[in-house]
Amino acid sequence: MGEVDPAFIQAIEHQPKLDITEAEGIPLIDLSPLNSSNTDADLSSLVTEIGDACKNWGFFQVINHGMPSKCRERIELVARKFFALSKEEKKKVSKDEVNPLGYYDTELTKNVRDWREVFDFTLMNPAIIPASPEPEDKELKQLINQWPEYPPELRDACEEYAAEMEKQAYKLLELIALSLGLPKTRLNGFFRDNNSYARLNHYPPCHVPHLVLGLGRHKDGGAVTILAQDDVGGLEVKRKTDGEWIFVKPTPNAFIVNVGDVMQVWSNDKYESVEHRVMVNSEKERFSFPFFFSPAHSTWVEPLEELINKDNPAKYKAYNWGKFYANRRRSNIKNLGVENIQIYHFRI
Ligand SMILES: O=C(O)CCC(=O)C(=O)O
Ligand SMILES: [Fe+2]
DSSP states (O other): OOOOOGGGOOOGGGSOOSSOBOSSOOOEEEOHHHHTTOOGGGGHHHHHHHHHHHHHTSEEEEESOOOOHHHHHHHHHHHHHHHTSOHHHHGGGBOOSSOOOEEESOOEETTEEOSOEEEEEESSSSEEEESSSOTTOOOEEEEOOOOOSSSTTHHHHHHHHHHHHHHHHHHHHHHHHHHTTSOTTTTGGGGTTOOOEEEEEEEOOOSOTTTOOSEEEEOOOSSEEEEEEOSSOOEEEEOTTTOOEEEOOOOTTOEEEEEOHHHHHHTTTSSOOOOEEEOOOSSOOEEEEEEEEOOOTTOEEOOOGGGOOSSSOOOBOOEEHHHHHHHHHHHHHSOOSSOOOOGGGGBO
């Protein structure tokens, strides 16, 4: 067994148990009622299911979501081709401190290296974000996707995937709004010129799966994450009732959906953004394709006024999404020796 760079080794309390807990899985929700000509009233049991899943787990899987299977298969095919290239070739589209889009294999989560390589791209091209996380700095910058030369169809497959995922994201956003007792389109306006991005994740096999993580424990910063994974498995979700790590069993053609920090703040903690992590496999490589549905950079995120009152006052002060995102990006690339920005920093 070869040596492993200590930068990858998790502290003992965060090392994964390889005997996985599959007992009670995250809810599996059938979205087919959305595909027929149902009125909003007919959707009430679906809305209740979504609300319960958001409240009890923060995570659920959806089936019959209507995304063409061709699009899902295509993204996996191009990801396999891209990550199979030499490091040298992949590094031609490396991301760095200036451009956070493209290829990267030295990502940190909570200052520990992740056993994975990624390729990031935004839905809007260019995307606009603040030039720096500093609150006084009003300068904006444009992020431009970097597309590799090979495989040549990667750009088209990624653009198609992000566009399809955005459609799914609006459907889920509307169901979540209804589940909070809000008008269906109450949250849609925050996503005009949205800052959403998608990622190709590749987790290579690892000879010390008990010591490292493909992706360390974290919460997603955006509003809603939708993820397609292959059949290998590795994602674990921290169960709210007892803090146990629960394995998310791959379900063919399903998407995994989770609420992020922005939704937690909007809902004033009714829906919590739940910690999750990814284990690696000693024999198999794994691929996953998340889409992070995130508001426009100029959005001030705060508890929705309809959801607060004198018995349930706002638990957070407003924060700017663009600045939060810029801050996170910086700490994912560099070990700054401190904890990265979290929503609890804005707790009242
Ligand atoms: O690969 C996975 O299953 C999860 C990825 C994830 O949580 C993330 O990229 O934020
Ligand atoms: Fe995540």
